[in-house]
Each structure stands twice: as structure tokens, then as C-alpha cells.
Amino acid sequence: MFGNSIALMSGKGGVGKTTLASNIAGILAAVGRKVLVVDLDHQADLGKDLGYAYTEEGLADGGSALLSAAISQVSLDKPPLVGVRDNLDVIPSGGQTEALKKFIESYYPDGGAQAYEHHGAILGGALYDLVDDYDVVVFDCPPDFTSGLVYEALACTRWLLVPSAVDAASEEGLINAHLATQVVAERNPDLEMVGAVLFDLPSNASRLAQEFNEDIAAIVAHAGLREDLVFPTWVRTSKKSARDMRKYGKLAHEYYGEHGTLDRWVDGKFNPDLASGAAEALKDDFQFIVRELIERTGL
Ligand SMILES: Nc1ncnc2c1ncn2[C@@H]1O[C@H](COP(=O)(O)OP(=O)(O)OP(=O)(O)O)[C@@H](O)[C@H]1O
Numbered sequence: 098m099f100g101n102s103i104a105l106m107s108g109k110g111g112v113g114k115t116t117l118a119s120n121i122a123g124i125l126a127a128v129g130r131k132v133l134v135v136d137l138d139h140q141a142d143l144g145k146d147l148g149y150a151y152t153e154e155g156l157a158d159g160g161s162a163l164l165s166a167a168i169s170q171v172s173l174d175k176p177p178l179v180g181v182r183d184n185l186d187v188i189p190s191g192g193q194t195e196a197l198k199k200f201i202e203s204y205y206p207d208g209g210a211q212a213y214e215h216h217g218a219i220l221g222g223a224l225y226d227l228v229d230d231y232d233v234v235v236f237d238c239p240p241d242f243t244s245g246l247v248y249e250a251l252a253c254t255r256w257l258l259v260p261s262a263v264d265a266a267s268e269e270g271l272i273n274a275h276l277a278t279q280v281v282a283e284r285n286p287d288l289e290m291v292g293a294v295l296f297d298l299p300s301n302a303s304r305l306a307q308e309f310n311e312d313i314a315a316i317v318a319h320a321g322l323r324e325d326l327v328f329p330t331w332v333r334t335s336k337k338s339a340r341d342m343r344k345y346g347k348l349a350h351e352y353y354g355e356h357g358t359l360d361r362w363v364d365g366k367f368n369p370d371l372a373s374g375a376a377e378a379l380k381d382d383f384q385f386i387v388r389e390l391i392e393r394t395g396l
Pocket residue numbers: 109110111112113114115116117138140142238239240297332333334335336339340343379
């Protein structure tokens with residue numbers, strides 16, 4: 098287990114894992130932490146959020162460095178992408194990440210979803226020489242609690258952050274995340290679900306957030322999770338900002354810096370593309386979320 102690591106995980110797709118992974122990593126790097134992000138999802142959306150997907154260098158690896166390290170059982174000595182931002186390096190994913198998943202699962206007696214004495218050995222070995230060079234290691238995971246890759250990450254990480262919606266399926270999602278941590282509990286007794294972050298909710302959703310908190314209170318108590326599991330700040334809905342951020346490879350604070358402060362009327366012309374208010378709100382949300390995360394983890 099790497100004491101400086103956090104994994105973004107959920108059994109549900111499209112709940113904000115990658116958006117949170119990239120923005121949390123980007124903010125921590127911007128305030129001076131040395132950050133490594135490990136993309137374990139073959140969809141490789143992280144590359145779009147951080148912008149390297151649009152570069153030759155970013156396209157080249159496709160997850161092959163991590164796969165080779167896993168197969169050869171020799172740790173990577175440097176990440177394939179160094180300096181994606183100041184203080185921010187990345188181990189990217191891609192087509193080869195599916196092969197990595199299959200390779201890992203071939204070692205598991207049952208695909209990975211049952212306790213296994215070597216959980217975490219393959220991913221841990223592949224990153225072993227690297228992690229001490231970083232203040233924080235962030236894992237962006239695929240939406241699949243049956244994937245061996247996810248169990249490798251669970252066995253390696255200190256903290257688990259679960260993005261969530263507020264519907265009934267999301268309550269189940271939190272239970273599933275907790276059950277997944279139990280699978281690796283013997284291998285990684287320090288693993289802790291540090292929080293759930295509500296994602297894609299309107300600004301005025303306090304009532305909904307409150308109801309969700311009340312609905313999960315029994316689950317949280319039963320599972321022995323922290324009472325204040327749900328972060329007080331949620332990621333506010335902004336389809337326009339989200340679309341642009343991923344399209345242009347900009348994090349929320351970068352997008353805000355470039356678009357948010359400008360007027361819609363510039364030199365007598367109306368600019369419909371600016372997303373001022375929403376971009377500012379989103380940038381603020383991620384900053385509050387990172388502050389909360391630092392308070393809870395000491396990262
Ligand atoms: N503030 C926001 N409001 C609305 N939509 C958003 C917001 N931020 C991001 N999105 C969009 O929500 C979608 C899902 O986000 P994201 O890719 O981060 O989820 P994910 O959990 O990583 O998905 P997957 O399970 O496929 O990996 C994306 O299309 C993203 O652009």
C-alpha cells in the first residue's frame with residue numbers, strides 16, 4: 098500500500114471519476130505538490146481532461162509502459178508522460194490497458210473479486226520505484242468492481258474517494274464500494290473510504306443533498322464509515338464548461354482563467370462561447386473539494 102495515494106472509484110460509469118481525478122491532481126500540482134496520476138481505464142478520458150490525448154507523445158504509450166512493467170515484474174523508473182503540467186506526471190492508459198487487465202486477471206483465482214493473498218502485487222510492483230518521488234499518487238479507475246485492475250488499485254491505495262449521484266442506484270454504489278474495500282481488507286488494512294463527492298447537481302440542491310445524506314445514514318453507520326462521508330461541496334452542473342474542458346484539455350481553474358473572467362461583449366461583439374458564471378462555480382467547487390480532501394487525508 099502506498100501511503101500517499103488516492104483512488105477515484107465507483108461501480109457506476111459517468112459519475113465524475115475522471116473529472117475529479119484530473120481536477121484534484123491539477124489543483125494539488127498547482128499548489129506545489131508533486132503529483133503522479135495513474136490512468137487504469139482503457140477509455141483514457143484522463144488524457145482528454147489533461148489535454149495530452151491531443152499530443153503525439155500522449156497518444157504514443159496507450160498503456161504499454163505499465164503493461165511491460167507488470168509483465169516483466171520490474172518497476173517503472175519514470176512515468177511515460179513527465180511534465181503534463183508543472184509538478185504533474187502521468188502514466189497513461191489506452192488499448193494496452195485491456196491487455197493489462199487480462200494479464201492481472203490471469204493470475205487471480207476468480208477474476209479478482211474475492212480476497213486473494215497477492216492482491217496489489219502486480220500494480221504495486223510496477224510502481225514501486227516511482228511512488229516515493231511523489232507527494233500524491235492519484236488512480237483513475239474504470240467503472241467496474243469486477244475488474245482485477247480495480248482490486249489491484251484498491252490493494253495499493255491508502256484512500257478511496259467515491260463520486261456519486263443522489264439516486265437510489267448511487268446508494269447501492271456506495272455499498273458496493275464499501276464491499277470492494279472489504280475484499281482487500283486483509284491485504285490493505287489501512288484503506289479508508291475518505292468520502293463521497295456528489296457530482297453534476299444544480300447549485301440549489303442543498304435539500305437533495307441533505308435527503309441523500311439522511312438516506313445513506315443507516316448504511317454508513319452499519320458499514321462503520323465516517324458519518325460525514327459526503328463532502329459538503331458538490332460538483333455543480335455545467336454541461337457547457339464540462340464539454341469545453343474535455344474538448345480543449347483544460348482543467349476547471351484553467352478554463353475559468355481563460356474564459357470565465359471575460360465579458361460576453363468584447364469590442365462591441367457578443368461572444369456566445371463564454372461560460373463565465375458556471376466556470377467560476379466549477380472552479381470553486383474543485384478548490385473546496387481539494388481543501389476538504391487535504392483536511393481529511395493530510396495529503
Ligand atoms: N460539472 C459538470 N456538469 C455536468 N457534466 C459534467 C460536469 N463535469 C463533467 N461532466 C461530464 O460528465 C461526464 C462523465 O464524467 P467523467 O468522465 O468524469 O465520469 P467517469 O465516472 O470518469 O466516467 P467513466 O465511468 O466512463 O470513466 C463527462 O461527459 C463529463 O464531461
